[in-house]
Amino acid sequence: MAKETAKTHKEWEKPLLELEDTIAKLREAARREADPVKQANYIEKAETYQEQCNRYVKLMYSNLGDWEKVLVARAEKRPYTLDYIQSIFNGFIELQGDRNGFNDNAIVGGPAEFNGRPVIVLGHQKGRNIQDRQMRNFGMAKPEGYRKAIRLFEMAERFRMPVISFVDTPAADPGVESESRGISEAIAAAMLKMFQLTVPTISVIIGEGGSGGAIGIAVSNRVLMLEHAVYSVIPPEGCAAILWRAPERAPEAAEALQITAKSALSFGIIDEIVSEPEGAAHRDPAGASDLIKEAVVRHLDELLLLSPAELHADRHAKFRKLGKFAETF
Amino acid sequence: MAKETAKTHKEWEKPLLELEDTIAKLREAARREADPVKQANYIEKAETYQEQCNRYVKLMYSNLGDWEKVLVARAEKRPYTLDYIQSIFNGFIELQGDRNGFNDNAIVGGPAEFNGRPVIVLGHQKGRNIQDRQMRNFGMAKPEGYRKAIRLFEMAERFRMPVISFVDTPAADPGVESESRGISEAIAAAMLKMFQLTVPTISVIIGEGGSGGAIGIAVSNRVLMLEHAVYSVIPPEGCAAILWRAPERAPEAAEALQITAKSALSFGIIDEIVSEPEGAAHRDPAGASDLIKEAVVRHLDELLLLSPAELHADRHAKFRKLGKFAETF
């Protein structure tokens, strides 16, 4: 099955895209057609195809395999952090810099209003076009990204603002520059800072939850995950390379690693799966935004009932209990 | 007077050094001389010169002019921070790095025992020989030096250790690299961190207290200053260059700026002048160490009677009141 071994979301969605293209052409033809009979014919055909298309979308997205989830989570058209900030928040003011000599564009953040309340919102940001993607380093943050996040966390603490983080990164940047400025320390220090906070914190895995790069800004009181997002300790390609010296066996590795929202929920690692609209977030960004907003509002309202000390203790307790092992006494 | 316009301490001390050289030669001649009469003659001469030399030392150092203080404070032979750490502290373990990608050798520090008590000690470090001087960047710290200091301050706070800092820098490093990594922020952040501390802090200006580079690690409950150290908002050369476009008029500028321990004390900027042995610290490093230790022990004992909150408030109050202005209502 070609579907099973597609390497990109675009490739995997190809039949659907072709069908949509045909529909668009039919509708265009109908629009230009003067003869009402021919026009009705075009429209009828378009509608038949549209029904078929809708059925396909439902079929394809209602039962995604693990590897397909990876493709969807990485989809070029999937809404990114700034899209959700735009649609869910008001008056966002981006703040920049690590105050140590560097600024990273793979993590963005700043104050904004959420549901009428000032919050700090931040997240990994991938790029849309080629230049943007390079400028954002494909959403792979360098140490200065995590240090910017730490600054924002400190600001949130100082001004009693809840923190909402969007997670969407293939991994932290693994280059020589990142190593030389301490990418490991930056990730660890960001996690440590998140543990220190006494304000409500909520993370939403919206696309790729890639390993240390993800957890670095995801140590929150509540961790939500979009239905088709993935969260993994290692990219499936890397896992396949290590296990079988065959990166092309990534789809198998994806299954072995259990990277879906459903398994993350079953292990108690996330608190809730946020449904996506039919055909996934990229086919209805506004719908996805509404669903995210509803879930975050609900969790935030719950957390706002807790005292600062309770919020701190709650977050510690949440992560303290994660892990599966046997113990004999 | 040649004395007045000397540009280095070596130049200024030249007559003394020549005399000492002569004495050394006479003593050596006496040691090698077989004829007891001639020998006695050599020894007698040496002793006469020695008395003369001692008189000179007393004379030269008992009434140093402002510019002479600058020369003495900058003297190549003057004990540096690591010399005092060696002589006054036990079991010093140097800790390094800013945990942000850089390490600076112009500021050194770490835990040690002082008078039987664990403390954090740190300070600017100049170099003795050419390579060492370059490695230490002539005691001019870069941002990473101040960020290392911040790490040490945080450690002191966490583990309830008093902080003792030695100040000895011409200035913070003003180069392109330092600007690009935020030397200004680093100095300001170090001062801010010192204000946050709730442990006793004592700074000792041992040589050059050069402007922002100095105050960055000198915001302490008690600020002591060696008798012949200097403390200034701008190097006299820089001041002369701005005022008169004549850096060579630095001696005049030194007087105008009032850079001596005596004036710092009169403005309430330092708490005590620590006397130096006759002929200044470099002629008796052990004696200088004893005098510093005695003063620091005394001030530390006083501070140890204060609670953490009192130490914090005391430091704020101390700096809050500095400044001279008129106010009408």
Next chain:
Amino acid sequence: MNPSSEVPGLVSLIALRSPASGPDGAFLQCQNCKKIIFSVEFEQNLRVCPHCQHHHRLTAQIRIDWTFDEGSFVEHDTGLSSVDPLGFPDYGKKLEQLNAKGENHDSVLSGTATIEGLKVSAAVCDFAFIGGSMGSVAGEKITRALERGIELKCPVIIFCASGGARMQEGLLSLMQMAKTTGAVEKCRANGIPYIAVFTDPTMAGVLASYASVADVIIAEPKALVGFAGLRVSKQAGVGKVPDDFQTAEFVLKHGMIDRIVSRKELRATLAGLVRTLGGHLLHAEAEA
């Protein structure tokens, strides 16, 4: 080809730094691109050159007028004036001259105001007064402005414009770096947001103290921002000096400031920050 040399009769070469902006209908010359600007347009454009977007320096008073709600600024600390504690060459004389000219607010104006209806404590440096240098009076006013934020439970906005410490007050001016930074620490401990705006120039002792430890730092485009004089930096540096060295753009790239904001968007940005970062203070006030 300089238009001013072509039509000299039409051009009024008023120094753009002076508070007087010239009579209506007069022309001015941009300090950066040297092009001619109709002075009414220049004022309407907040003294930003319509040709090259150069942000010309503002006086403290104009800054206040264009930032805060109309008539909302109330000056405080007006009784403070500089003395000459060291008997420094020519300093006393200079202070007398400035006093005689009615320049009696020293290099900082401090007070309270509202911005989009939100209460703030504010301080504005005046570069025209001895290069905006920070002596005892400037340090005291900045410190009081920060403390006033704590007292009134409102955010603090400081517009920086300074060549650095005022060397004529010697070590006392160095101590203002510590004093003002201490006040910032008190703001932090009390949850008071503090926003700094770096205007041209923000240098040396001011940059290396209260300016750089603001919660949020905004700069005007092309503002000079640096620690050491360019000459000193060049002497010290082994490497090449970048073209944008010591500009707002340089420090933004190096993570030392949050944003560069054009003058016409500055007021709204400041109000947005005051509203969000200061939200907890309004909330606490409403509950009290």
Next chain:
Amino acid sequence: MNPSSEVPGLVSLIALRSPASGPDGAFLQCQNCKKIIFSVEFEQNLRVCPHCQHHHRLTAQIRIDWTFDEGSFVEHDTGLSSVDPLGFPDYGKKLEQLNAKGENHDSVLSGTATIEGLKVSAAVCDFAFIGGSMGSVAGEKITRALERGIELKCPVIIFCASGGARMQEGLLSLMQMAKTTGAVEKCRANGIPYIAVFTDPTMAGVLASYASVADVIIAEPKALVGFAGLRVSKQAGVGKVPDDFQTAEFVLKHGMIDRIVSRKELRATLAGLVRTLGGHLLHAEAEA
């Protein structure tokens, strides 16, 4: 010219990573310089090559013997063992095999000990157990070791040696990064000093969590220290890879660790840190 090829009969090419160091009188070959070492001398020299000073890897048990006061180490958390939560290919089998071999402490040994008479909580990674990888058991033991420091009011020493997270436990192993870092935060809040020693190798998920946020970080000479595999870093990097990339020397130069300490000075350095940074705990104890 390799001496071992000259005198092959005399050379016992025992793998230096194995716990058995070979019979007395045997010869070994340095893994780094390939020179011949008399095995008794090798042991006396704490498995540091007398020719090139290469620090060969130690087992967790030998590390304990050579660091802490004789017989003072008491192992805790011995009942913990790994399960196969994902049914990951071959993982269950591998665990069974290791169990059968008596390798039942997983990749971390945790316990309490004294060093120069001073009480500490300790954990030591064992690279021999699935590359010292951190799964649920390792994460739990590190967490307990840190918590034990709080409970017993004593400093914590952790010897790191790990390739990273244990991917066979999927996301659960990623969560150990957060869990262990949370325990470090609790130590900080409680004034418990935590000292990490980076031994060869300290990588990836371990480096990017509890290892890097220690109060003091010491590394053994030449230890491999890095976030990503060298191949990945090289692919990602545009610039040149430095010769000392991902070594203890590299991270020291880049300010990420405090000191490189040779094995023979390690014990004294650790004791000195425990004595000074933990001084307030002894003081508090004496007062109680």
